[in-house]
Each structure stands twice: as C-alpha cells, then as structure tokens.
Amino acid sequence: MDKTEMEKLKDAAFRIRCSTIREIASFGSGHIGGSMSIVELLSYLYYREMNVDHSNPGKEDRDRLVVSKGHSGPAVYATLASKGFFPEEWLSTLNQGGTRLPSHCDMTKTPGIDFTGGSLGQGFSAAVGIALGQRIRKMSAHTFTIIGDGEAQEGQIWEAAEAAGAWKLDNLFAFLDLNGQQLDGYTKDIIPSVHMPDRWSSFGWDVHVIDGHDFEQIEAAIEDAKRIPGLPHMIVMHTKKSFGYIPGEGIKANHSMTITKEQAEEAIKALAEREGR
C-alpha cells in the first residue's frame, strides 16, 4: 500500500470515528466501545477490499459483510453513509422511533447491511451459509464477517466454525475483534478468550494474528489468506475497545456509554490532536 492510499484509509477511519461519535451523541448513548474497535477494519473493507456498489446494494455477485457482533451497528452505519449507501443525515436518527438505523444491524431496514445481527453468534452461522451459498451458486465473491471475543463464548460460534472447516469454505474471511472486554467487564475476569489462534487452527481454519488498528497488517493478512486454498480464514485482531473515543479508552465500562453532544465535540477535538489533524 502506498503512502497516498494509507492516508486515504486513515482519513476514512478518522471521518468514520467522528461520525460514529456524533451519531451516538445524537441519541445520547450507545455501543461506542465495540464500534470504535473495528473502524480500521471497516474502513479497509469498504474503501479498499469489498466489491460492493452503494447505488445497487443488493447486487447479487457482491462481496458480503456480516457484522455478527451486531451492536457495532453505529460504526457500520457511519461507514456505509460515508460510502453513499444512504444520506449522512440518517445517522442522527440512530435508535429513534421509525429509524432505519437500529442499535443492532438489521438487513431488513438498512441499505448495505447484508445480514441481521444482535443475537450473538447467529450472524456467524449466517456468514457460513452465505459463503456456502456463494459456492453453490458458483460465484467468485467473498464473505467477510466480524465476531467479538465475548461473542465467541456462544456455543453457536463453534458449531459454525466446525462446519466452515469441514466444508473448507476458503471464500470466508472472519475477523475476531479481540479487545479483551465484554459488557460486564474484562473477558479475563469472566470467561477468558484463551488460546484463540490455536482454537481456530484446531477447527480447521487458516489463522492470522494482527494488530487490528494497523492497515498494513489488515491488508497483509487478507492478501496472505487469499493465497491459502481449502481453508476458511480467521484473522485474529488485537484491538482496543473504544479506540479513538478517548474518554472510553482503557476503562472497564465502555461497552455502551452516555455521550452528550458537547462531550462528542471535545472527544473529536482530542482525537484530531492525537492524530495531528
């Protein structure tokens, strides 16, 4: 990736973060932590990787993304809006009655959402089904999916992992947002996410471990994975929950936070300063 391309992605991530913070602040509270931890990945997928068309979100042979950790909706919506899937003004309707942007990703409401999330574990099975469907329909498209480390406590994740391994779905690219936190606190204090890379390898997956906030590592992992046939791909991303919403960084209670409009603008200013913008 050349320097211009890298700057483009960094700009996109910054804009998506600002939109996500303002979006949540427009409602007054929301799932900031798990939204902010996947912003680099969303930026990379939508700005560099995925074959999608904002003017035709239902295009059959498109690449698809299932955000199985559906509570990251605010960041996904900010990304989709920035790519023109719907007007940016929609972002200020988050969670309001009648909105098309509900707390958790909903394929029946939002243009560009490829599957419904919200009941954790379910989107992952659907992603396996979508990848299988692409194979049955002889499409060369890819399926991308994002799961959380807390979400990986759901048994369904491992049922689906086994099936994808058995069916050798090499068009499936999964990302684990390993931020070490869940709603009630740190995963290490609840059900620790131990041996994640080994677990996925033992389920028959091609595994990569990266810093999920580093675009070059995201790119390298995806490109390396594409060269490995016959295995589904798991990219374990070490991330920081609430990364980029500085008031939420490094604290325990950052799953869902109250954010006023004033706090949002202060946080955006602080982020701009940190990034030298």
Add this chain to the structure above:
Amino acid sequence: MKDAHVFSHYKEALIGAVMDLAEKHPEVVFLDADLSSCIGSTAFQKAYPERFYNCGIAEANMAGVAAGLSSMGLVPYIHSFGCFASRRDYDQLFISVGYAHQTVHVIGSDPGITAQYNGGTHMPFEDIALFRQIPGFVITEPSDAQSLYDLTLQVHENGAPSYMRLPRKGINFRYKPGEVKLGKGVELADGDDVAIIATGVVMVDAALGAEKILREKGIKATIIDLHTIRPLDTELIEKAAAKCGRVLVCENGRYAGGVGEMIAGHLAAVNPVRMAFVNVGERFGEVGNLKYLAPAFGFTAENIADKAEELARK
C-alpha cells in the same frame, strides 16, 4: 400432480416432494442434522450432492446456515426430529429466519407420541406453540401421504417460511392428488351435533373412529382435518361452530399455544361456543409404542367419542 401411492412411508413422500421441487428449482437445498438416514434425505444427497449438507448434531448452526443460504436466494429445507427442529434452534429460527425475513422450510419429524421408542426426550408437544410465536411462519401437519406431498409443493410455492410436523414411518392414503389446499381444512364428515377438529395422522384417524361410535349413538359429528394450522382456516371453523354450536379440538400436543387454544381464541372473538379439548395436558412424553401411548394419552376414538358425547349433551 403426483399420486402418493408410489411411496411406502410418509418420509418418502416428503423427500419425493422436495426432490421433485429440486428438479425444477435449482435453488432448493437440503440440510440435515445427522438424521439423514432417518428421514431418507440420503436420496436427495445422492441426486444433488452439491445441494445437500449434513450439518452434524448442531441444529442451531444448521438453522443459521439455512438463513444465510436463503439470503443468497437459495431455498433451504432443514430437518431434525420435531423436538430438536423447534427447541434446539429456536432463537435462530426466530431472529435469523423470522425477524430477518428469510425463507427456510423446517421439517420436524415424529410429532408428539409418534416419537414412540425414542421416548419423552424426543416427543415434541410444544412445537406448534413455538412456531406460532414467530410472525409469518406457515405451520402444517398432514394426515396422509397425499396431503403431505401436495402441501410440501404448495408451501414452497407460497414462499413464506414454514414448519411441517412430519409423520415419518408408516403410511395411509386419504386424499386424491390435488384435493388438499394449503390453508383450507377438509370436512371429512358432516354432522350438526358436534364439530371435531383434528390435526395430524393420529388425531384424524381417531376422530374418524369417534365419528362412527357417535353415529351409532345417534350423535352426528362434523369431522375436520385441519392439516394447515397456520394460517388458520377461520371460515371453515366458523361455519362448523355455527352449525354445531359445540367444538372439540384434538391435537397430538399441548393446549398452551396449540391448535385448541388458537381456535378457542378465534371463536371467543367471533362466535363463542362451548368447547372441549383432547391434548396431552400437563404431561411430558414417555417411551412406548402407539398401542400403548395412544390410550395412555387419551388419543383414541373411544376417548374422543366420550368427550364429544359429553360436549354434545351439555
């Protein structure tokens, strides 16, 4: 319209219908959860190896994968025993299929006491109630091989997600090809003393036996085979209630959330009539063959006739 006499078990009529659909519709796929040899979906696998997936003993994932396949424009059929096809994957069917507006056809075999030797752990009595909670699901329970075959085709054509309570072993023939229509119950006997509404092979057979017993006692019963539980054939039910003023509902399952409660709820709103019910009450299932289980649960012609007579004489 195929004559179901070519089949020798109910399960063959189901797989035959799905294979006939698969031949015409390349989007039809079949998923099983390690019960492929029980239902005979091995035949589908042989004919369409790229459209059959055994998901192993993982029903929740099977339902989720089916939902994903549906979002890709495919039409998945998924099978397990009714207890597992409803309970083990319920949240997946509710959210990933129902809420997400996907079309998946769920086949739950061995409804109620027909689970027989697999016993109480395998005996679904609550499955109708569960599927009734998911907006949009069609629910069927055919009472013969021909209606099973015909309804499978019609449910596919209908396009909504569905649940079929599938008798697996044995066979009987009641209808001519094309006679049964989705959503329209069948009046098998016409009488004006009491209406007996029954669902499924066990109950429809027992209700027809009851009709003979009642006739000998001078009580004329209307018998309705309610093969489609949802959408409810309200027109036929209202007609029977108006004609008889007494309605007995017989189901191989629970009252709570079941067919009887559904009909009672409807009639309470439009034409309250005296009603009685034959169902499992507050019991769990237990092991045994049908000869033992049917009388043990009161799913016999004699018990239905007694209940109907009591109701008719009130």
